[in-house]
Amino acid sequence: MPTVKIDKNHCKGCELCVKACPMQVLAMSKDITVKGYLYAKLVDPSRCIGCRICAVTCPDVAIEVHTNGTVFALFEY
Amino acid sequence: MPTVKIDKNHCKGCELCVKACPMQVLAMSKDITVKGYLYAKLVDPSRCIGCRICAVTCPDVAIEVHTNGTVFALFEY
C-alpha cells in the first residue's frame, strides 16, 4: 500500500498538496506548527494510490512517498 | 549645365566619388593638400550630368552640385 509521509517541520501550510491530491487523502491541520503554520496531514490514508502528485507539487519537499506494492503512476517522474 | 564644386579643404582623398561618378568626370590630383591628402578634382567637367552621385557618396560633404538647366536625376534625394 502506498504511503505518504509529511514532514511537519518543512510544511508551510500552503495547501497546494491538498488541492492537488486526486484522491482527497490530505487536509490541513487545525493546530499550528512552531513556526505558526497550519500543516498538511493525511485524513484518509487508505485512499492513497501513490501517484506522487502531492509530493511533486510541494514547494517545500515536505512529502515523501513510499510503497510496497502497486502504484498508479499517473506520470513518469 | 550642371557643375560640381569640390572643397579641397574637406576632401580627404578617399576616391569614392571618383569611383562612383558614372561619367568619369572626376579624378585624383597629383599634388597634396596641406593635410597631406591627394584630392578629387574635375578632369572632364563638360561630361557632368548633375546626377549628384559623387556628392551623395562623399563622406566629407566636400562636393556641391549646381545646375542651371536639366539634370539627369538618377534618383530622388
Place this chain on the structure above:
Amino acid sequence: MSQYEVTFAGFGGQGIMTAGQLLSYAGIAEDKQVVWIPSYGPEMRGGTAYCTVVVSKTRIGSPIISNPRCICVFNRPSFDKFEPMVKAGGLLIVNSSLINSTSDREDIRTLYVPANEMAIKAGNPKSSNIVVLGALIGASEVVKYDSIEKTIEKKLGHKKEALESNLKVLKQGYELGRKAMKKKAKV
C-alpha cells in the same frame, strides 16, 4: 518621565507596526518628540517583527533602544527574545491569549493581557493590538488616554463599526492596565 521607550513585538499581521504608529501619533498630539523605528532585515523573514517607539519631552538621541522601559510581546517567540531586554524597573506586557509563559524577572513589572480573547469578545478579532495599547497606556501613562483616543478616532475613523469596537477594547485595556498598576502600587 522625560523619555519613555516601548517595543511592540509579534508576528506579522498582529498589528504591531500600527500599534507603534498610533502611540507615536498620540505623542505628537501632546507635542512630544517621537521616533518610531521598525525592525527590518533578516528578522522580517524569521517570523517576528517588531518596532520601537520613543516618546520624549526633549530632543531624542539614540533611536535604537537596547533596553526599552516597556515591551509588549504578542507571541511566544517574541516573549523569548524580548523578555530579558526590558529595562530594570520597566514593564513587560504579555499577550496571555497566545503566550502561556510567565516572566521570572523580579526587577520588572509584568502585566498579562488576554488580548485576543478580549478582542474577539468585543467583536473585532483584529484589535488585539489596541487592547495591548490601552493596557500600556493605563499602566504607564506614556501618553494621556485622551490623546490615544483622539488618535484612534482620527486614524481608524473611516470604518465606523471597527472604530467603535476599537475604542471599546482600548478602554478595556486601559482599565486593566490602570488597575494592575494600582494593585502593584499597593504592594
Place this chain on the structure above:
Amino acid sequence: MSQYEVTFAGFGGQGIMTAGQLLSYAGIAEDKQVVWIPSYGPEMRGGTAYCTVVVSKTRIGSPIISNPRCICVFNRPSFDKFEPMVKAGGLLIVNSSLINSTSDREDIRTLYVPANEMAIKAGNPKSSNIVVLGALIGASEVVKYDSIEKTIEKKLGHKKEALESNLKVLKQGYELGRKAMKKKAKV
C-alpha cells in the same frame, strides 16, 4: 654625454616609431638605459605622430622631455611644431625632401637631409627613416655606428634585400651626419 634625448616626428607611415625603437635597441646593446615614449592621444588623429628616445648611462628620470637635445622632423607640420623645442646647443635634423623651410635659430645646429630622395635612390623608398637615423648617429654619436648596424641586422634582417638597402642608406646618412659635424666643428 651622460644622457641624450631624440624626438622623431612626422606623419604616420614614415617609420617614425621604428626609427625610435631601433635607436633604443642600439642603446640597450651598449648597456645603456633607454626609454622610448610615443605620442598618443589627440595628436594621433591630427596628422603628426612622434616619439622620443632617451639614452643614458645612468638611471633615467623623466621620460617626458620638453626640450630634447635632438629632434628629427620628417614633414612640414612637425617642423613647425618641433623646431622651437630643440634644446639650446642641440641639433635639428630636417628631412629636406619634404620640408623646404630652414631654421632661423642660431643657438642650435641644423642638418638638412634629403632623406626621401636618398631612400628612393637606394631602391628602398620606405627607408627615409633609416637615412635620418644614420645622420643622427653620424652627427651625435648617441650610439656607436656598430651598434645601430647590428640592431638593424637583427631587427630588419628577415628580408634580405630590404636589409641591404637599409644598411646602405644608414651608412650614407651616417657619413652625411659626420661630415656635417666636422664642418661645423671647424667653424
Place this chain on the structure above:
Amino acid sequence: MTKVLMKGNEAIAEAAIKAGCRAYFCYPITPQSEVAEYMAKRMPEVDGVFLQGESEVGVGNMLFGAAATGRRVFSTSSSPGISLMQESISYMAGAQLPVVLVNIMRGGPGLGGILPAQSDYFQSVKGGGHGDYRLLVLAPSTIQEAVDLMMLSFHLADKYRNPVMMIGDGMIGQMMEPVEFPDKYEEPPLPDKPWALTGAAGRKAQVVKSLFLDPIMLEKNSWLLHEKYEQMKLNETRFELYKVNPKNEILIISYGTMARICQTAIDELEEHGISVGLFRPVSLFPFPEQQLLKAATQKGVKAVLTVEMSTAQMHEDVQRIVMGKTPTEFFGRTGGVVPSPQEVIDQVMGLLDKYPGKKKAQHSASKSKKAQGK
C-alpha cells in the same frame, strides 16, 4: 506647516517634490525602496516623471540626460547600487550637472547585508569614480533634518552645478519621526541655466560633455571644478555642536544617526559628572575642518573619539585635520551592527583611563563588564 509622522524614505521623497523636483529615476533596493514606491504614486499627481530604470547604471545615465534639460532631477539608491553609478557620477561631475542623489547606506562590502551602516563614507566623500571631482555630501541625523537637507541639496546642486549626495544609514530611511514641510519652499535666488539643452533656436548649438581631448582644456576644467570645491569649503560647511564646552574631557566626532546615539551617551555621562562634547559634521564634503580643529584642541580635551558605523573611514579625515594636536581615537561597529549608547560610554571611560591627567573618582557611568573589569 503641520507636523506629520513620516517614514524617512517617504519624507525624503516628499521633500524633493517640495523643492521642485519633478523627475525621479530609480532602481529598487532595500532599504530605500519606499522612496520609489512613494514617488510612483506622487509623481503622477504633480505631473512629474517617475521612471523605474533597468539598472542603476541605466538610472545614473537617465539622470545625466534628464539633468541636461536644466530641471531638478533626483535618484536614490543604496550602497551596491551607488557603486554601479560611479561612472555616471564622474561624468555628471565632469559635465557640471546639478543632480541630487541619496544613498541610504547598508552594510558592505559586496552584497553584505541590509542593516544600517556608514561604510560608504570614502566612496561618497573621496569620490568612488575616476578623476578629480568631488560630491557635495550631506548627512542628516533626524528625519526633519533629512527633509531640510534634501531641499537644500537641490539648491546647492544648482548653485554649484555639481552633484550633491545625501547619505544616511538605513535608520534614516526606515524610521518615522514627525516632520514639518514648508508650505512653499523658499530659497535664495539662483543663476540662470544657459548651459541647459533646450534646442539651438535663436542661439548657437551647445553641448553638455565631460570630454576634453586637449589636455590643456581638460586641466582647465579640472581646476575649475577645484575652484568650486574651494568655494564650497568657504560657504557650505555645516556642523552641529552638542554640549561642546570648556569642561569637555573628551570630544566625540560622529555624524548621522550615530551622532544621536553618542548624544544619549553624552547625556548619561554628564549625569555622572563627565563632560563630553559632540562635534557632528553635517556636510561631510566640504568638511568643517577649522571648526573641528578648534573644538578638538580645546584646552581640557584629552582625546578625540571618532565614532562611526564603519571600520574607520571619516576617522582618516579627523586625523588629517586634528594633526596630532590632540590624540585621536576610534570606535566603530559595522556591517549593520548599531552601537548602543552604553558601548560609547564604555569607550569614553576607556579613554579616560588611557589619558588620565584629571582625577576621575566620580566616574562610574560604565556598566559593561569590560569596563568594570578594568
Place this chain on the structure above:
Amino acid sequence: MTKVLMKGNEAIAEAAIKAGCRAYFCYPITPQSEVAEYMAKRMPEVDGVFLQGESEVGVGNMLFGAAATGRRVFSTSSSPGISLMQESISYMAGAQLPVVLVNIMRGGPGLGGILPAQSDYFQSVKGGGHGDYRLLVLAPSTIQEAVDLMMLSFHLADKYRNPVMMIGDGMIGQMMEPVEFPDKYEEPPLPDKPWALTGAAGRKAQVVKSLFLDPIMLEKNSWLLHEKYEQMKLNETRFELYKVNPKNEILIISYGTMARICQTAIDELEEHGISVGLFRPVSLFPFPEQQLLKAATQKGVKAVLTVEMSTAQMHEDVQRIVMGKTPTEFFGRTGGVVPSPQEVIDQVMGLLDKYPGKKKAQHSASKSKKAQGK
C-alpha cells in the same frame, strides 16, 4: 634573463603570464588596449583563457567567477572602465578573492581625455566601491618595476586573499623600456586554497560569497578584512628614497612616473647646490606612513611638497601622516598634462622663498619666467 625592449602594456601582460596567470578578461580602452591585444595572441600559446567581455561590468564579474576556481586571474582597464568595476571589486573584496587588476589611468572625470594622469588615487586607495574594504595598491615608476610589481601582485593577492590593483599613468602603459623577466618566477610558499570551488566531491559543499544577512557575521567579516589590512601595513609597505639625506631642504613626495620627473628636477637642483630628497611610495595602500613621517621630519626639511598628476589626492594622506610637523605643500597638473622637471624646480624654488630660514644665495636653478620674476 636577457633584456628586451618592451612597451609597458605588453610587459605587464607578459609578466602576468610569467607569474602563472592563465586567465585574462578585458574590455578595450585606451591607453591600455595593448594588454588585451597582446593577451589575445599569447594566451592561446600558453593554453590560457583570453576573453573579451561585453563591458567592464561583465569583465569585473567574469573575473569574480574565474577567481573562485582558485586560479590566478587578471584584468586591466583604464579610469572609466575601473569605475564600472566598482561593484564587482567590492564583492570580490568582501568574498576574499585574490584577483589582480591594473588601471592605466587617464585624465578624468567623465570621459575626460586619454593622456596620462594620476587622478584615480582616491578611487583605488580609499575604495571606490561601497563598504569597508581596501585594495592593496602598487604604483610602479618604470617598466621593469611594473613587471616586478605585476608578478608580486599575484603573490600578494594569493597571500592576502584580496584584490590587488596596480596603477600607472598612461606613460607606464605606452612607453618602452628594457626589461628582464626571470626565467622562472620564484615566490615564497603560499597557503593552500581550500576555499576554491572545485566541486563538492569528498567534502562538504561550499560557497564563495559576500552576503552575510546576520549583521554579527557581516561585522565579523569586516573586521577580518580589517585585520588583513593591518597585516599588510606591517608587512607590505614599499617605498623608495632618492637622495634623501640630512642636507635636504625640501622633501618631495611623488609616485609613479611623476616621481621620475621629480628625480630629474632633484638632480638639476643638486647641481645648483640645493638638496632635495624624494620619497616615492611604491605601495599606496598600505602607505609607508612611518617612513614618510621620518623623512618628512628630518631636521633641515623646511617643507614637504607633494607632486601629483591630479588636483591633490595623495596629498591628503601626506597631510594626515605628516600631521603638520613640517609644512605640507602641493603641486599638481592634471587632465593629461604632465609637469616638466622645470615646473617642479620652480615649485621648489618658490618654497625656498616661502620658507627661508637658510641662506639660498647660491640658488639659481629656476629658469621659468614666473620664478625669475620673483
Place this chain on the structure above:
Amino acid sequence: MADNSKTIFARPDSMTENITHYCPGCTHGIIHRLVAEALDDLGVREKTVGVAPVGCSVLAYNYFNCDFLEAPHGRAPALATGFKRLRPDMIVFTYQGDGDLASIGGNEILHTANRGEKVTTIFVNNAIYGMTGGQMAPTTLPGQITTTSPAGRDTVSTGYPLRISELLSTLATPSYIERVSVHTPMNIVKAKKAIRRAFEYQLEGRCFSLVEVLSTCPTNWGITPGESTKWLDENMVPFFPLGVFKEPENMA
C-alpha cells in the same frame, strides 16, 4: 513500514535538509527541487557549481548540496562564464529571477547566450521583484499592479513585458531554450524534463541552455498559493507561451 517498502519520492541528494526561507506556496521551492533532481539524475552534483542571483533565491546555496557562488545582482551569467572558461570540465548553472536576469542583468545574459557559453541558466519568471517587496519587473504583465506601478503596468509609458525566451531564440549562436511552468503537476513534470535536458546539453559541451520557468509569488501578488497557480495559468501563460523555442540544431 514493511521491509519491502520502496521510496518512490523523496528529497533529492543534491538538496540539503534546510528549511527554505521562501514564503508558503512559493514555487521557487519546486524549481530548486527540479534542479537538484537533474543533478542527481546526471550524477554531476560533485562537479557542479551553482551561481545564485540577488533576489529571493539569493540564499539558494543553503538549499543545494553543491558548490555555489553568490553573484552581484544580474551578473550571475558573467560569473558563470568566468568560472566555466577556466573549468570546462565542471558543470555550471545560474539560477536567476526576472529582475535579476531580464532587468539589470540583460546584457550579461544576452552576451553569455550569444557567446554560446557552455553553461545552463534557470530563469525564474514570477513577473515581479519578490525580494525587494513587489516592484515592477520587465516581465510584469500589462495592467498588473505592483508597488512601483500602483495604477497597473501602463504599456504606453513602460512598454510590454519582455519575453526573454523569444528574445534569446533569435540569436544565431546555437542554444537550447525552453519555457516551462510549475503551476500544475503535469507542468512540473515537463519542467523537470526541460531542466534535465538543459544540463545534458551542457554535459555534452554542446551549447548554452536556458530554461525559463514561470513561477508564483503569492506574497507580492497578494493572493493565496492556490489562487496564484490559477493567476499564473490565466494571465502569464497566454503572454508567455510554453514550449521549446530553440534547439542547438536549428540555427537562427
Place this chain on the structure above:
Amino acid sequence: MADNSKTIFARPDSMTENITHYCPGCTHGIIHRLVAEALDDLGVREKTVGVAPVGCSVLAYNYFNCDFLEAPHGRAPALATGFKRLRPDMIVFTYQGDGDLASIGGNEILHTANRGEKVTTIFVNNAIYGMTGGQMAPTTLPGQITTTSPAGRDTVSTGYPLRISELLSTLATPSYIERVSVHTPMNIVKAKKAIRRAFEYQLEGRCFSLVEVLSTCPTNWGITPGESTKWLDENMVPFFPLGVFKEPENMA
C-alpha cells in the same frame, strides 16, 4: 556660375562646416550627413538634441548644428530616455557604434526599445571597434581578423555576430526598425529615407525607432575605402540583410 544657377546638392544646414576627424573614406561622414538632412527636411534642428556615444563618433557634436549630449560608452539610450521624458516636445536621437550599442550598451538599448521611448537611434555597425584601434565587436564577422581576434573570430568560443535589428524586432512593444547600408549611392538614398522615417515616427510621438546602418572602417579593416565598400557588400550584407524589420503597426 550663372545667376539662374540652382544648388541641387549642398551641405545641410544641420551640419557645421568643421572638417571631421574621421579617416579618409570612413562612411561615418555619410551617415552624419543623412541625419542632418533629415533634421533639415523635417525642420526640427532647433528642437533637437543628439546624444553622442563613445566611439569614433564621440565628437559628433562638432559636426551637427544642434544641441548635443556626450554620453558614457554605451549609455546614450539612457541619457536619451532621461532627456526625452522631461522634454517630450523635443526630438532626441542617439548615434552609436556597434561596440557602444551592441556590446557595453546592450541593456540600455534593449530596455529603451522595450519601454518604447519616443527617441530615435542611429546605429552605425562597422563590425569593429574603430576608435580604440580595431578590436573585435559583437558584430564582427566569423573569421574576421581584429586585434583581439588575431586568428579571426572563432564562433566556437565567441559565438556568432549579434544582429541587433533582428533581436529588437522580437519585442512586443511597437517600434520601427530598419537596416540599411551606405556602401553604394543607391543604398545611401534608401538609408536617407529610413532615417527620415525614423524621425517622423518620433515626431508623431508614435514609437521608438532605430535605423541600423552598415558602415565601413577602412583604417581598421586595413583596406582602402574603395575595397571597404566592396568588403561590406560581400561580407556584411549577407550576414546582416537589409530591410525593414519592424513597423509600429505590426506588434510582435
